[in-house]
Amino acid sequence: MPDVxxxxxxxxxxxxxxxxDDQSVPSATPVIVxxxxxxxxxDALLGQAEAVGVLIENTENLDALPRDTFDGAGLIALxxxxxxxxxxxxxxxxxxxxxxxxxxxxxxxxxLHDQLFYMLRCGxxxxxxxxxxxxxxxxxxxxxFSVAYQPTASGPRLQRAGSLG
Amino acid sequence: MYKYSELDQTLVNERVEQFRDQTRRFLDGELxxxxxxxxxxxxxxxxxxxxxxLRIAIPYGTLSSNQLRxxxxxxxxxxxxxxxxxxxTNLQLNWPKLEEVPEIxxxxxxxxxxxxxxxxxxIRNTTTDALAGVAADEIEDPRPWCxxxxxxxxxxxxxxxxxxxxxxxxxSTAKDRAATRVHDIGLHLRHDxxxxxxxxxxxxxxxxxxxxxxxxxxxALPWPHMLSYLEAVLRVYNRLGRRDNKYKARIKILVxxxxxxxxxxxxxxxxxxxxDGDLTLNQAQRxxxxxxxxxxxxxxxxxxxxxxxxxxxxxRFALWCRNNLRAHKQPGYQAVIISLKAPGEVxxxxxxxxxxxxxxxxxxxxxxEIRVMHEQNLVLTDVxxxxxxxxxxxxxxxxxxxxxxxxxxxxxxCPGLDFCALANAGSIGVALELNERFETLDELYDFRxxxxxxxxxxxxxxxxxxxxIGVLGVDKKGEEWYQLTLGGxxxxxxxxxxxxxxxxxxxxxxxxxxxxxxxxxxxxxxEENFMDTYLxxxxxxxxxxxxx
Numbered sequence: 001m002p003d004v005x006x007x008x009x010x011x012x013x014x015x016x017x018x019x020x021d022d023q024s025v026p027s028a029t030p031v032i033v034x035x036x037x038x039x040x041x042x043d044a045l046l047g048q049a050e051a052v053g054v055l056i057e058n059t060e061n062l063d064a065l066p067r068d069t070f071d072g073a074g075l076i077a078l079x080x081x082x083x084x085x086x087x088x089x090x091x092x093x094x095x096x097x098x099x100x101x102x103x104x105x106x107x108x109x110x111x112l113h114d115q116l117f118y119m120l121r122c123g124x125x126x127x128x129x130x131x132x133x134x135x136x137x138x139x140x141x142x143x144x145f146s147v148a149y150q151p152t153a154s155g156p157r158l159q160r161a162g163s164l165g
Numbered sequence: 166m167y168k169y170s171e172l173d174q175t176l177v178n179e180r181v182e183q184f185r186d187q188t189r190r191f192l193d194g195e196l197x198x199x200x201x202x203x204x205x206x207x208x209x210x211x212x213x214x215x216x217x218x219l220r221i222a223i224p225y226g227t228l229s230s231n232q233l234r235x236x237x238x239x240x241x242x243x244x245x246x247x248x249x250x251x252x253x254t255n256l257q258l259n260w261p262k263l264e265e266v267p268e269i270x271x272x273x274x275x276x277x278x279x280x281x282x283x284x285x286x287x288i289r290n291t292t293t294d295a296l297a298g299v300a301a302d303e304i305e306d307p308r309p310w311c312x313x314x315x316x317x318x319x320x321x322x323x324x325x326x327x328x329x330x331x332x333x334x335x336x337s338t339a340k341d342r343a344a345t346r347v348h349d350i351g352l353h354l355r356h357d358x359x360x361x362x363x364x365x366x367x368x369x370x371x372x373x374x375x376x377x378x379x380x381x382x383x384x385a386l387p388w389p390h391m392l393s394y395l396e397a398v399l400r401v402y403n404r405l406g407r408r409d410n411k412y413k414a415r416i417k418i419l420v421x422x423x424x425x426x427x428x429x430x431x432x433x434x435x436x437x438x439x440x441d442g443d444l445t446l447n448q449a450q451r452x453x454x455x456x457x458x459x460x461x462x463x464x465x466x467x468x469x470x471x472x473x474x475x476x477x478x479x480x481r482f483a484l485w486c487r488n489n490l491r492a493h494k495q496p497g498y499q500a501v502i503i504s505l506k507a508p509g510e511v512x513x514x515x516x517x518x519x520x521x522x523x524x525x526x527x528x529x530x531x532x533x534e535i536r537v538m539h540e541q542n543l544v545l546t547d548v549x550x551x552x553x554x555x556x557x558x559x560x561x562x563x564x565x566x567x568x569x570x571x572x573x574x575x576x577x578x579c580p581g582l583d584f585c586a587l588a589n590a591g592s593i594g595v596a597l598e599l600n601e602r603f604e605t606l607d608e609l610y611d612f613r614x615x616x617x618x619x620x621x622x623x624x625x626x627x628x629x630x631x632x633x634i635g636v637l638g639v640d641k642k643g644e645e646w647y648q649l650t651l652g653g654x655x656x657x658x659x660x661x662x663x664x665x666x667x668x669x670x671x672x673x674x675x676x677x678x679x680x681x682x683x684x685x686x687x688x689x690x691x692e693e694n695f696m697d698t699y700l701x702x703x704x705x706x707x708x709x710x711x712x713x
Contacts, residue, residue, distance in 0.1 A: 084286065086323075086324070089324075090404055119322075132195060145176060145320070146179065
C-alpha cells in the first residue's frame, strides 16, 4: 500500500484502491473510480463500496458538469502527469471555491516536495507521497512560507502583505 | 517608491532559505537536474553557454540608489564587475557561480530585492513606462497598479506552472512606451467618462518565433476588477493553453487558434464567477497603493536660465540635451536618460563603477531613484534644470552620456551567441560594428526616432520583429546569417516588421543596414522619420538597394 501525506504532516498508508473501469468493486474497501464510471454508476457504487472517490483528468472542464456531480464522493483525485503541468491547480480552486466541494482533495502523479506549498494553498489536503521527500523534511516543507499575497479560499488561511485584502 | 512591508520582507527571506535548501539538495544529488531546473528557473537561474546566468527582478523598472549600489557591489564581488540590463528591465549577471547563488540572493534580500519569477513558466516581472509618474503626457501613474499586480502575481499558487512564461505590461500615456501590444497581457490605463481609472485589456501579443500583435478583448474595465479579470484570463490560459509543443504554448497561440472574440467570451464566463469576489479592489486599497509612490518634494525656484546659457556655450552638452532629455510634468525639471549604448560597449551593459556612480548621482540630483527602460537604458526621472550641466559632466566622465537615445545606435540587442545557449548567431559583435560605421553617417544626417532591434535567434529577446529595422540571427549550416525586417514598431502604431528578402551573411549584414539608411536619406521628405518614410515608399526601394 503506497503512502500518502496529510496536511498535518502525518504519513499514512493509503486505504484507497483505484479501480479500472472494468474492475469489480470489492466490499469493505474505499475505491477510486473514473469520472465516467462515477457518473454512470454512482448509486450502485455507493451501495457496494465502503466509500467512493472520483479520479478527474486534468483536461476536464469542471464548469461543464452538473452542479450535483460530486455529491456523495468521499475523495477527489486530481492529476499531475508531470509536475510542470499545472492544470490541476486551477481545478482544485474551482472545486473548493466554486463548486463547494469539502471532501478530501488529493494530488496524484508527479507530486514533488517543492510544489506541496502551492498545492496546499489551492485546496489540496492529501498527497501521494512525494518521491523526493524524506519524512524528517515534511514539517519544514509544509511551513516554507508563513505569508502569502493571494486570497485563496481554502488551505491554510494566511496573512497577506501590503493591504491587498 | 514602494517600500517593503514586514510581510514582503518575510516572504523574500523565506524564499532565500527555500532556495538555499533546494540548491543544497541538488548539489548533494537528492534533486535531479530535471527536478531542480524549474526551481532554479523560478529563481532566475539559467545554465548558459559558459556559466550560470542569474536574472534579478527589478519590478516595473524602479530602483532605489541603495539597490543599484548593491547590484554594483554584487556584480563586483560575485561576477566580473558588470551586469546586463534586459528588455524586461531586469539585471542579468552572466558569470555567477552556482554554489554562490544562494548567498547572492541573501545579499539581495537585504535591499528588498530577489530573483523571484524572473524565468520559468510563470508570471514574470510586470513592466511599464520608465517615465511613469513624471511623463508630461501621462494620464495616471501606472506604478500603484503595477505594484498591486506584482503582489498578486508573486508566488500565485495557481499559476506557477503555466503552459509557458507570461508577461504583463501597463501603459498610461498616449504614446505607448511599454510595448503593451506585444505582451501576453497589455493594460492601457486611462480614465472613463466619469474620470475614474479603467483599463483596456489587450491579450495575446508577443514576439519570439511567432510575433503577433495583441487583440483588445475588453474595453474600459473598471479598476476595482483589475485583479479578478487578470485572474480570469490566467485561469482560462492555464486550463486551455497548449502544452504539447513549447513553441505553441504562449497565450498568443491560444488566442489566435480560439479567435479573439471566442477567447474574450471564455474569459467573461470565467470572470462571471470571480467578479466581485475576494480580489475586488476597494477605494482604501487604491489609496494605499497610491501612497506607496509619493510625489517628490519638487522645488519651485529652479533657475532655467543657466541651462540655456550652458547649452549656448557647450555644443556637446546641447546635443545631449536635445537627444537624452524627456519632458517632465513639473516645470523646471527634466527626465535624464542615461545611455547604456556607448560606442564599443555591449548594449545594456553597466559596470559596477558606473552603477555606484549613477546611484550617487540619483542621491544628489533625483530623489535617490533610478528607472530601467525596456530599451536597456537608465533614467534619472527628476533632475532640476539648473543641475543638468553638472549631471551631464559627471555622466560624460563615466562614458554614460552618449547622445543617442531613440537613434539607431540606441539599439536593443540580446546577448546572442556571445552568451546565450539558444542563440544561432552573435548579436553583440554586429551591434558593435554597426555602431562604428553608423557614427559618421549620423553626424551627417542626424537620424532621430529610428529604432534598430537585434536578436541572436528566433526567440526574439532583442525584439527584432518590432524594430523599425530588425536584425535576426539565423543559422545556415553552421554559419551565422542575418534576416532583415523593416517597418516594425512597438508603440501605438504597433506592427510587425516586413521581411526584406533572403538572409545576408555576417560579412554583408552591416553593409546591408548602411544601404537601408542610405535609401531612407534619399527618400525622406523634410523631417520625416524612418517609419513614416517606410510606410510611404514601401519595401521595394530598400530591397533593390540591398540585393542589387
